[in-house]
Amino acid sequence: MSTIEFNKQVVLFSNSLNSFAYTLTKNIEDSKDLIQETIYRALVNKDKFMDNTNLKAWMYTIMRNIFINNYRRASKRTIVNDESESQFVINMHAGTAYNSGESKLIFREMDDALHAINDELRIPFMMHHEGYKYHEIAEYLNIPLGTVKSRIFFARRELKQRVQKY
Template sequence: MTSTEFSSMVQKISKSLKPVALNLTRDADDAKDLVQETLLKALLNKDKFKAGSNLKAWLYTIMRNTFINNYNKITKRSSNIDSTEYFQYFNTDENYIAKNGAVYTFVVSDINEAIAHLNEEYRTPFMMYYIGFKYLEIAEKLNIPIGTVKNRIHIARKELKQVLKIYELNG
């Protein structure tokens, strides 16, 4: 199957993904994000799809797994961050303390410093998203368009990744 054929088939099926995503997320914006992320993963991993198998089921599986992974990330974030204060970056929960306390201290310090050095217009939406606010809630609280919120969070992540690339895992 060529890339064009695959893309065409995915595009035809993509319309049926939105109701399922909406059922999972219970939020229109999150459903759109989930569908978009599902389609991106499908297109990036088209070589893993076996021609002749059920493409729709494959896409639903990608969507379900993506939703579960995102849900787990959000609940993990929410449980480790004090949401009463936007910029309290990390709790000192014993489950997350490295065996080498000095290394842990340096890592947390570097992360906090990198976040503190973000431009305020990127840091605020990033931290709000980090502690569990949805894109729409951030847009409403900051009185900016949702697309701007997504863009600022993306830029903040990109800048943090660049600054903290010394901690990148190899392999």
């Protein structure tokens, strides 16, 4: 595919990225930034795109990866207001004031809450948490796909109720 054709296709598919970007970010301005970054990266990395493959899927993958990277980067920072007269905002990496005793206690209580859930719900939930796809869990446990999804949903709900105090 020539560069001109590639650029036209990227611009054509950029319109279909809007809803996916908004689904990820839940914010119009952030979704616009995400689309812009996706188009930029697609154009810069044209040489990595293999001809006769799905360009739209490739762009969706780029967008998802950018979103995940931005989310991870943002989750490592915590903004703290300094209540002094100057009102500076201090960027501090999460974990600077780490309390391992409290963390161990919370982890133990979370683990206890997870193990208190019925095995019928906990096993599909843990498999999904470990990265298995729904269809892989269904195949492994020899149960219907819908059952896997509902068990994971109910496990999440029960776990959320058990750890509500945190």
